[in-house]
Amino acid sequence: MTKEELFAQIKKEHPDWTDEQIWTQVSILISAENEVSNDSNVNPTEEFIKLVLEKAQEWLIEVLPHIFEKVAKFFAHLLERLPDWFHKGISYVYDCITKYFKAN
Numbered sequence: 001m002t003k004e005e006l007f008a009q010i011k012k013e014h015p016d017w018t019d020e021q022i023w024t025q026v027s028i029l030i031s032a033e034n035e036v037s038n039d040s041n042v043n044p045t046e047e048f049i050k051l052v053l054e055k056a057q058e059w060l061i062e063v064l065p066h067i068f069e070k071v072a073k074f075f076a077h078l079l080e081r082l083p084d085w086f087h088k089g090i091s092y093v094y095d096c097i098t099k100y101f102k103a104n
Contacts (some may be wrong), residue, residue, distance in 0.1 A: 001061070003030065014098075021097050023060065023067045024074060031055035046082055053079055 001009075017025075032052045036042055039056075040097045042082055057075050060068035 006030070017098070020067055020070045022062055024097055025055075027056035027060045027064075028052065031059055045083075050079065050082055053098050 006026050007022055008027060010025050011017070014022070015082055016027065035055065042048055053075060057068065057072075060071065
């Protein structure tokens, strides 16, 4: 699936999300998919999740730097709280994307 197709799918699922929220989700999904395809036996450890978030940031910086400027603080927030949300599961990221952007 292309980044545009993924964007359209997420927008359909979350019509109230901003472009920044959607692109943040796209970057995380693409990065996770890439890391899993590199190692299909990967375990979802804190280290793996951190790597995915770092790769998502790199992807946004490279592909959509104007979006990254708007979401850089969000990634810092996620990385800072990594131990908390790792234990709560990946659904925590979706909740953060929704709540963080509404608060800022």
